[in-house]
Amino acid sequence: MADSAKATELDAVVIGAGFSGLYMLRRLRDELGVSARVFETGDEVGGTWYWNRYPGARCDSEAYMYCFSFDKELLQEWNWSGKYPEQPEILRYLSHVADRFDLRRDIQFNTRVTAARFNEATNRWEIETDQGDHVTAQFLITGIGCLSAGQVPDIKGLDTFEGDWYHTGAWPHDGVDLKGKRVGVIGTGSSGVQSIPVIAEQAAHLTVFQRTPQFTIPARHHTVDRDYLNDVKANYDALWDKARKSAGGFPVDPSELSALEVSDEQRQAIYEAGWAEGGFKFFFGSFKDIAVDRRANDTASEFIRSKIREIVKDPATADKLVPTDHPFSSKRALIDTNYFETYNRDNVELVDIRHSPIQEITPKGIRTEDGEYELDIIVFATGFDAMTGTFFKMDIRGRNDLPLKEKWATGPKTYLGLSSHGFPNMFMITGPGSPSVLSNMPVSIEQHVEFISDFIEYLRERDISVVEADADAEEAWVAHVNEIANMTLYPLANSWYLGANIPGKPRVFMPYPGGVGAYREKCDEVAANDYDGFVLGNASEHFARVPHESARIQIP
Ligand code: NAP
Numbered sequence: 437m438a439d440s441a442k443a444t445e446l447d448a449v450v451i452g453a454g455f456s457g458l459y460m461l462r463r464l465r466d467e468l469g470v471s472a473r474v475f476e477t478g479d480e481v482g483g484t485w486y487w488n489r490y491p492g493a494r495c496d497s498e499a500y501m502y503c504f505s506f507d508k509e510l511l512q513e514w515n516w517s518g519k520y521p522e523q524p525e526i527l528r529y530l531s532h533v534a535d536r537f538d539l540r541r542d543i544q545f546n547t548r549v550t551a552a553r554f555n556e557a558t559n560r561w562e563i564e565t566d567q568g569d570h571v572t573a574q575f576l577i578t579g580i581g582c583l584s585a586g587q588v589p590d591i592k593g594l595d596t597f598e599g600d601w602y603h604t605g606a607w608p609h610d611g612v613d614l615k616g617k618r619v620g621v622i623g624t625g626s627s628g629v630q631s632i633p634v635i636a637e638q639a640a641h642l643t644v645f646q647r648t649p650q651f652t653i654p655a656r657h658h659t660v661d662r663d664y665l666n667d668v669k670a671n672y673d674a675l676w677d678k679a680r681k682s683a684g685g686f687p688v689d690p691s692e693l694s695a696l697e698v699s700d701e702q703r704q705a706i707y708e709a710g711w712a713e714g715g716f717k718f719f720f721g722s723f724k725d726i727a728v729d730r731r732a733n734d735t736a737s738e739f740i741r742s743k744i745r746e747i748v749k750d751p752a753t754a755d756k757l758v759p760t761d762h763p764f765s766s767k768r769a770l771i772d773t774n775y776f777e778t779y780n781r782d783n784v785e786l787v788d789i790r791h792s793p794i795q796e797i798t799p800k801g802i803r804t805e806d807g808e809y810e811l812d813i814i815v816f817a818t819g820f821d822a823m824t825g826t827f828f829k830m831d832i833r834g835r836n837d838l839p840l841k842e843k844w845a846t847g848p849k850t851y852l853g854l855s856s857h858g859f860p861n862m863f864m865i866t867g868p869g870s871p872s873v874l875s876n877m878p879v880s881i882e883q884h885v886e887f888i889s890d891f892i893e894y895l896r897e898r899d900i901s902v903v904e905a906d907a908d909a910e911e912a913w914v915a916h917v918n919e920i921a922n923m924t925l926y927p928l929a930n931s932w933y934l935g936a937n938i939p940g941k942p943r944v945f946m947p948y949p950g951g952v953g954a955y956r957e958k959c960d961e962v963a964a965n966d967y968d969g970f971v972l973g974n975a976s977e978h979f980a981r982v983p984h985e986s987a988r989i990q991i992p
Pocket of ligand 1: 497590623625630789818932
């Protein structure tokens with residue numbers, strides 16, 4: 437086996453030791469036999485699950501599918517405790533994976549990659565870290581996650597605040613003692629919706645500063661027993677097969693029904709059943725047209741609005757919590773445990789900062805147009821500079837010394853979310869333009885890692901040292917992603933999918949919304965056609981243009 441610890445000339449450098457980096461290392465080192473090193477900023481594996489330790493942090497993919505499928509023994513030996521895994525349990529799982537496959541010896545922790553430049557004379561990447569490493573590698577592979585650059589809004593006066601403040605995505609490892617404290621949470625996305633009910637139980641008083649009200653569905657989390665686990669494990673092959681061919685990476689049967697073709701009673705009964713069962717089945721399993729037809733969506737949106745009014749006892753608070761400015765699921769769909777119920781507690785107050793914006797943070801708390809709210813702790817559940825932010829924290833330069841940040845100045849441009857023209861031998865695991873955040877991530881991560889490692893094997897067998905996305909194929913893919921996004925209701929919301937949460941970020945839909953099944957078929961077809969849409973070339977030769985069909989795929 438390769439041991440990369442001392443080498444400065446590597447076959448591959450992988451950035452990040454979350455789900456992506458761990459599996460990439462396993463494939464490169466143990467199956468391809470190439471030398472690879474992973475650089476990881478944290479002092480442990482885990483990626484997202486290493487950093488996001490806020491109260492209530494858990495995954496909203498069901499646990500039995502939020503894991504690796506590449507090793508059947510691993511699948512059989514790990515036992516999840518409940519329907520939705522909590523952050524510490526996922527972290528334990530990833531640590532177990534690292535131990536089981538002896539991955540840590542090729543991971544350099546506490547090390548941030550600061551720069552990576554493609555040297556056109558050698559056809560190698562030159563990589564620098566904040567620990568003074570200078571290494572070269574034929575391949576640069578990013579496993580940096582889609583949501584890892586935390587976003588603390590630039591609010592006047594934060595530096596004057598006398599209390600403590602935290603971002604959910606960089607939560608202290610020892611936790612935060614909220615007992616007896618007056619806590620303010622800014623933000624009601626996934627992190628806010630998960631943490632607010634738990635913080636409310638611990639703090640003396642909680643003030644939630646809400647800019648956009650959210651649609652959220654009850655998770656109905658529960659623990660699972662041995663019979664459940666045995667049943668899942670006996671059926672894993674079929675479940676994974678179904679998930680890989682599905683839209684969202686879950687083994688669910690999508691509904692064939694239109695919300696507009698059933699009676700009012702039938703529609704209500706279907707929504708009630710989805711609400712009672714909880715989780716994303718409400719979305720996938722109810723009607724086929726919720727995500728694409730505004731009138732169909734209105735029926736689901738209105739159902740959830742009626743539930744909010746039913747749950748929240750104070751009508752004025754309910755009014756503030758009812759979303760009216762975007763359709764259900766056009767922002768990231770949410771599931772929750774006791775979110776709306778939390779607003780019935782005596783120690784919880786909701787402040788509508790859409791109508792009464794935050795003016796400043798004062799030494800004592802937060803001042804809005806309505807007055808000052810005194811706080812001991814501020815929690816920023818304000819999200820991330822998604823999909824591109826972490827790339828831009830590094831100085832990545834391709835051919836002609838072109839910075840990636842410059843190439844993507846008007847929005848990310850990739851072929852299949854895997855590769856960007858002008859950046860040879862660089863692969864992105866779940867990069868912009870791939871299903872990534874619109875799917876159950878491990879399913880998408882495994883597919884990308886396998887595509888990349890198969891591609892590297894193909895190149896090595898043919899002694900091809902350089903590969904790059906073709907410019908036309910990339911343009912066609914970007915246009916295709918936008919075309920599908922425009923067939924959905926996603927563009928109707930101001931979401932991080934479009935970069936709308938970051939002031940000045942170009943409004944471009946970043947993930948691929950055509951579904952993981954269709955996307956996988958496209959990638960398989962590309963591979964079967966000698967990596968159609970990529971330009972392959974030897975170091976000593978000019979690039980040979982590989983003919984390619986249009987990058988378009990038909991979405992049924
Ligand atoms: P988010 O979805 O981007 O939500 C950020 C929240 O902060 C929004 O309510 C936003 O309001 C608000 N906000 C942002 N800037 C603000 C400002 N300047 N002033 C006032 N409010 C501001 O971030 P997140 O909740 O951390 O979630 C990000 C993504 O991470 C999720 O969508 C999901 O993909 C992932 N995640 C997943 C899980 C899971 O269970 N698997 C858990 C947590 C996170 P607006 O809506 O008005 O912009």
